[in-house]
Amino acid sequence: MHQNLTVKKTDWKNYELIDTGDGQRLEKFGDYTVVRPYPEITWSKSQPQSVWDAADAVFIRTRGDKGRWETKKQLPKSWPMHWQDLTATVYPSPFKHTGVFPEQSAHWDWMRQLLIEQKNSNPEYQPHVLNLFAYTGMASVVCASTGAKVTHVDSSRASIGWAKQNQAASGLDSRSIRWILDDVIKFVSREVKRGVTYDGIIMDPPVYGHGITGEIWDFKSSFPELLHLCRQILVEDPLFVLINAYAVSISSEDLEERLQKLMKNHTGTISSGELSLEETESKRLLSTGIFARFENKV
Ligand SMILES: C[S@@+](CC[C@H](N)C(=O)[O-])C[C@H]1O[C@@H](n2cnc3c(N)ncnc32)[C@H](O)[C@@H]1O
Known part of the structure; x- marks a missing residue:
């Protein structure tokens, strides 16, 4: 049986896919917004650039699969985000993952x-x-x-x-x-x-x-x-x-x-x-x- 599944902002207490476009995704993980590269995203952004520029952290790809995070302000090493009554720890890794899918x-x-x-x-x-x-x-x-x-x-x-x-x-x-x-x-x-x-x-x-x-x-x-x-x-x-x-x-x-x-x-x-x-x-x-x-x- 074919069945596609979609997760929306309302499924989480504090996660949100704010926008995607031009090889990137902009997401809110808990209290912070992050931009990560996704080469498979070939369409254009739907939100104004100012929304993207306000992100707290941007993952910059350096070589191969590795890269580094650039932050506008001091971010904690890890922070919580919440789904129902449970807590997931967000930890931006040097491989662009955040520890939460x-x-x-x-x-x-x-x-x-x-x-x-x-x-x-x-x-x-x-x-x-x-x-x-x-x-x-x-x-x-x-x-x-x-x-x-x-x-x-x-x-x-x-x-x-x-x-x-x-x-x-x-x-x-x-x-x-x-x-x-x-x-x-x-x-x-x-x-x-x-x-x-x-x-x-x-x-x-x-x-x-x-x-x-x-x-x-x-x-x-x-x-x-x-x-x-x-x-x-x-x-x-x-x-x-x-x-x-x-x-x-x-x-x-x-x-x-x-x-x-x-x-x-x-x-x-x-x-x-x-x-x-x-x-x-x-x-x-x-x-x-x-x-x-x-x-x-x-
Ligand atoms: C990131 S998760 C899976 C998420 C997703 N499928 C992906 O590819 O990004 C992959 C996990 O599998 C684990 N893993 C990889 N090979 C393994 C193996 N042979 N035995 C046990 N765990 C393994 C890794 O340590 C990692 O935590």
């Missing part, structure tokens, strides 16, 4: 609702969620906030540290998430051997990545292997599976087909499409990535 809130809403409904229908049962390539962990925090048991896997020590900060800032107990610093394929292979199962799986596989001891993640060759492993760690009646992807060369239809194969023995609904952010004034949509997701409802 605001469009992901469309998925957070969905999984939170599924987990809450499950809890209401069977309060005795604690679902187990696996978050792979979990980065700064907001999806882990969202699931843990419903009382689910969460296993968070990432090969970057810095990202796990940051995710722990988001857990604390959101007022969750430090034991609410199991932190795993490991290569995704290695970890899931071990879970298969141990016979551990999960009610929900979230994954955000990059195009390229690496494990903690040099293991290579290459979406083209590693993704089919990961799906094969994931099939073996799902409970009989899984609650949800989410695959999100940025910059991969496959389509959302292709992603849906692969998810369909993974879920062929389970009853539920699969949808896929583009994930977008809506500009506040112009209502223009900025496509950010693709997804395919399964939920146990028919």
